[in-house]
Amino acid sequence: MNDQVELVAQAIYEAEHGVCLWEGEPARHKERFREYARNAIELLDEDIGVLLLALQEANAGARLRRSKGSVRRDPN
Template identity: 45%
Template sequence: MDAEIEFVARALYDAEDDAQTWDCEPDIIKDEFRRFARAALDLLAEHRKAKIRGAQIFVVPYAA
């Protein structure tokens, strides 16, 4: 999960208009984007769970 957080954090950082180079940013900036990434991934997980809970199973008889 740490790798996912890092990838999403870098993507969010790169989406900023005035983004510099990730490797040159201080840890306080990186940590802020990692928090954003965790929140985004948590929301995505909740969204996916809601879709699965709301799914219905239909049994369709198959006639050959």
């Protein structure tokens, strides 16, 4: 359940701020978004599975794009 809360909290944070700076946020700010996430999960009940799948796929895609962007290409 904690992984679900963290994933949803990060998604809410990124939707509000438009950037991925979650790691640098103070713990009290993260906890506020975790509370939003717990509320959303509770309200969605059984529909949360669809949301979590979409968030996991989006997270994987973002990580892939970041890793491709960090690979240096040989100019020759």
